[in-house]
Amino acid sequence: MSSRDPHTPGPGPVAALRRIAFLMERRREETRRIEAFRNAARTILPLPDEEVRARSEAGTLTELSGIGPSTAAVITQACRGEVPERLVSLEKTSGPLAEGGRELRALLRGDLHSHSDWSDGGSPIEEMAMTAMELGHDYLVLTDHSPRLRVANGLSAERLTRQLGVVEAVNAHLGGEFTLLKGIEVDVLDDGSLDQTDEMLAQLQVRVASVHSKLRMDAAPMTRRMIEAVRNPFTNVLGHCTGRLVTGNRGLRPQSQFDARAVFEACAEHDVAVEINSRPERRDPPTGLIELARDIGCVFSIDSDSHAPGQLDMVDHGCERAEAAGIDPDRIVNTWPVERLLAWADKR
Numbered sequence: 001m002s003s004r005d006p007h008t009p010g011p012g013p014v015a016a017l018r019r020i021a022f023l024m025e026r027r028r029e030e031t032r033r034i035e036a037f038r039n040a041a042r043t044i045l046p047l048p049d050e051e052v053r054a055r056s057e058a059g060t061l062t063e064l065s066g067i068g069p070s071t072a073a074v075i076t077q078a079c080r081g082e083v084p085e086r087l088v089s090l091e092k093t094s095g096p097l098a099e100g101g102r103e104l105r106a107l108l109r110g111d112l113h114s115h116s117d118w119s120d121g122g123s124p125i126e127e128m129a130m131t132a133m134e135l136g137h138d139y140l141v142l143t144d145h146s147p148r149l150r151v152a153n154g155l156s157a158e159r160l161t162r163q164l165g166v167v168e169a170v171n172a173h174l175g176g177e178f179t180l181l182k183g184i185e186v187d188v189l190d191d192g193s194l195d196q197t198d199e200m201l202a203q204l205q206v207r208v209a210s211v212h213s214k215l216r217m218d219a220a221p222m223t224r225r226m227i228e229a230v231r232n233p234f235t236n237v238l239g240h241c242t243g244r245l246v247t248g249n250r251g252l253r254p255q256s257q258f259d260a261r262a263v264f265e266a267c268a269e270h271d272v273a274v275e276i277n278s279r280p281e282r283r284d285p286p287t288g289l290i291e292l293a294r295d296i297g298c299v300f301s302i303d304s305d306s307h308a309p310g311q312l313d314m315v316d317h318g319c320e321r322a323e324a325a326g327i328d329p330d331r332i333v334n335t336w337p338v339e340r341l342l343a344w345a346d347k348r
């Protein structure tokens with residue numbers, strides 16, 4: 001069910017509803033409208049096929065909670081073995097999100113930065129994992145926020161411990177071909193320390209460290225702060241390093257001021273990947289800084305930073321930028337097989 005695969009006719013009703021939600025999300029349609037399709041999928045998932053078919057023939061699907069006229073139409077058409085009209089029209093938009101970067105995109109095996117509804121994402125962990133698997137990824141790192149980011153419902157050590165149990169349960173169901181990896185997007189505190197205990201960080205497999213507060217700090221203390229975070233032996237990826245916002249409904253934000261050469265030299269020395277954040281409103285780092293990190297010899301990770309399943313495809317944008325900057329795919333850590341990635345991420 002990848003956006004790149006030719007569409008196979010006649011998906012079942014649950015698959016059709018999920019695929020519609022995914023494609024709407026990719027087009028950045030309104031969350032409330034998208035959720036209607038996911039809710040409908042959840043409603044019919046536990047029902048026997050015969051009941052769904054009988055209700056669709058009798059026109060009584062809308063008696064079920066969570067199913068309205070448009071979701072009922074999709075279910076009815078799928079039950080007849082047709083590709084629902086809604087899906088046919090959305091599939092026309094399912095091509096790559098960016099013009100360039102296709103060769104690099106084909107080499108990506110995973111994504112190191114994603115959020116679930118445990119912090120500020122919109123979907124359950126398993127929905128994120130299933131969609132990443134359907135996109136052809138071998139792995140996805142779940143990186144919900146750390147405690148201090150209260151606005152994003154950051155996870156305490158206790159909640160993160162519970163989440164790790166859920167990650168293990170999801171992996172047990174997925175049967176080994178795809179791995180959901182244990183991770184965090186940990187806040188870089190004002191002094192450069194990380195917003196989670198060492199005991200907890202040690203239980204994770206990949207850690208993205210990001211600055212989310214005091215973005216307007218003076219260049220000298222900001223540089224010290226970022227280098228301190230990069231030198232922390234738990235840090236694997238420096239997330240959206242400038243914090244800028246270039247478009248979108250969250251408004252605009254200038255990039256943080258810091259000595260980028262010093263920070264990227266620290267990344268190269270400590271084998272920390274510079275993230276190419278694929279979100280269109282971030283485009284972080286700016287092109288000049290991607291080129292600087294390239295020339296210094298850093299490794300990179302091209303991340304979606306997705307907060308919903310349909311956003312997992314945004315890596316298309318990051319691939320376009322990395323390819324334009326001429327970055328060798330072998331220096332992009334998420335082109336690596338999972339074993340190599342995990343060996344790189346474990347610095348102990």
Ligand SMILES: [Zn+2]
Nearest residue numbers: 185210239240
């Ligand atoms: Zn972030």
Ligand SMILES: [Zn+2]
Nearest residue numbers: 113115185305
């Ligand atoms: Zn994030």
